Amino acid sequence: MAKKGVYKITGNIHPKIGEKTVYHVTEWYPDTPNSERRDALVTWELFKKNDTGQFITTHIKKKGIGEFTFGKQSYQSTFMVEGYLHGPERKEPMAIIVHPQKNDGPTSKERDIIGVKLTYQDGSNITKALSYMDRLRATVKCQNLEGQHLTLSLWEDDEKGDGHNKKNQFITKSPPIEVDTRGYARWNFTLLSTYITLANKREDDKKQHEYYILAEYNGKLQTSDNVNVNNPEYKVPPPTSRPAPAKKPKPKPDTPKGSTHQGSSNNQPDKKGIIKKITLVDKDGKPFKRRPTFGQTIKLIIEAQDVVGKKYNLKLWEHDSWGGDDLLYNNTHTFKADRQEVLIPLTHEMQTIGEIGIDPKNPNYGEYWTGNWQEIYAEVTLLYISTKSPIINVDIEEKPKVLDNGRSPWKME
Incomplete structure (x- = not known):
């Protein structure tokens, strides 16, 4: 099998101690592929001659650069430097015998x-x-x-x-x-x-x-x-826009309302007279003997006139003395009778809203009326209620009235 790798190296065979000496590959075996004929792939190894005349390794190896600096006592020994790709042959010309020399002058500084x-x-x-x-x-x-x-x-x-x-x-x-x-x-x-x-x-x-x-x-x-x-091509990123905080809903001032507290100002009659009465009672329809607590179910009773089939919006609010009232429930219902009864469970979610407000990250100031002390009231808004204008008669044979500006409606200007 044809040999491949380093065939010949050159370098100083009488280097001065303390000075860096570099060795180079000058010839390759003919069958060495071009892809392997690279100095970076070469291993450089230093051998020392022993008492029996054999060169044994010093275990000093360098990859890519055949660079050696001989120590102060090395002039007393004989060395061999070899470069190889796969393994040392320990003979010339792929290796050279080196005899380091004393350096009588000051050691020059390294490049x-x-x-x-x-x-x-x-x-x-x-x-x-x-x-x-x-x-x-x-x-x-x-x-x-x-x-x-x-x-x-x-x-x-x-x-x-x-x-x-x-x-x-x-x-x-x-x-x-x-x-x-x-x-x-x-x-x-x-x-x-x-x-x-x-x-x-x-x-x-x-x-x-x-x-x-x-x-x-x-x-x-x-x-x-x-x-x-x-960087002249740098573009300043647009400022991050923060979404505007959601406005806290509020009850309408003129809508009919009914509270769990009989003496509350949140008991408000219907000024139009359609809703006669709004009452909040316990689930059995009896007045509260004590204030309701979350986890219970309460009943809403709406007494109205001529509302069967009409839709209404029902909102349940928790009253706060500070920070505004909290909306606990919001839904649309249809009157099935002039006396409408709705069962409403007071859920844990409602309690959380009532205690800290609608935004847990920004709790309302003064939200400490918790548990049994929360006042709840209902707001009812009638939907799709229309009012007719007075009826006027129109005579098809009557001539149109002349306008004050003298222009006739029959004439195109």
């Missing part, structure tokens, strides 16, 4: 990105929300990267948490930028209005967009602080 900062192009700090078409500068402070080239990228932050997230929205990137002799790389750019569409791709309801710069070198990431940019 790295120290920080990233966003300012206006004139170098002034950003102290407020930006606008599109503002001109900005990204400044990267580097360590031991003089003469190297970096690529910076601009991102819009959509995800929670600090730092870079690959799920954030990529906007644009810089051309390769050379690090100057003082260790700085600078990128001047403009917040183009075309970025708005990209920034709104995932969240178009944001009042502001959040941008940051990402700098990357040798697999290490460094980001700037976020800056806010006003």
Whole structure:
């Protein structure tokens, strides 16, 4: 079976101790698929030669980057570095023998990105929300990267948490930028209005967009602080309209009424004289010896004249001294006789309304006359009662009267 994977690597075989040394794949086995010829898939492993001359693993492995720094005493030993896809072969050219050397001079600092900062192009700090078409500068402070080239990228932050997230929205990137002799790389750019569409791709309801710069070198990431940019396409949502509170129903002032309290002002006669009397009694038709309580059934007796077949609206109210009376019952009935009797159970729901009002979230002030002390009265409103106007005679042969303005009704103006 044809071999696949790393065939040859290169790198410094005499690295200085304390300095980072990088090894690279330079050749693959011919039968290795293109999809597998990727540095990110390579495992780099460090082996050490023992007293019997065999290379045994140090258990130091790295995926994707063949980067090793040898310790202070490593110059006394011989090592082997190998890169592979599937497993080590422990021989050259897919592995190389390494002899670390003493470093007589001071150990050089590691190559790295120290920080990233966003300012206006004139170098002034950003102290407020930006606008599109503002001109900005990204400044990267580097360590031991003089003469190297970096690529910076601009991102819009959509995800929670600090730092870079690959799920954030990529906007644009810089051309390769050379690090100057003082260790700085600078990128001047403009917040183009075309970025708005990209920034709104995932969240178009944001009042502001959040941008940051990402700098990357040798697999290490460094980001700037976020800056806010006003979103010109943001639309202020309309204020949430609160439904107007329902008006509490009230009994009509002129309708006939009858109460459980004989001496109550809620005993009111019918001014038209059709309803003769409204009485509330117990279910057996007897006057109350004590005030009725909820859970009982009471009887309403209506005595009227010439109302058989006519409809009427019956409302049952609980009287309150404060906050207005509460409507307990509301329904339409038909007179079956001039003396109408209706049995009405005083339910738990009625008691709740009578005690706290029609809106439990906004109970009526002063609703403490509960239980046996509630006064109940009935209101009766006749429906579909019509009144005729006086009858006048019309003579078909009489000429029409001439109007005061001299115009005849027979003439079209």
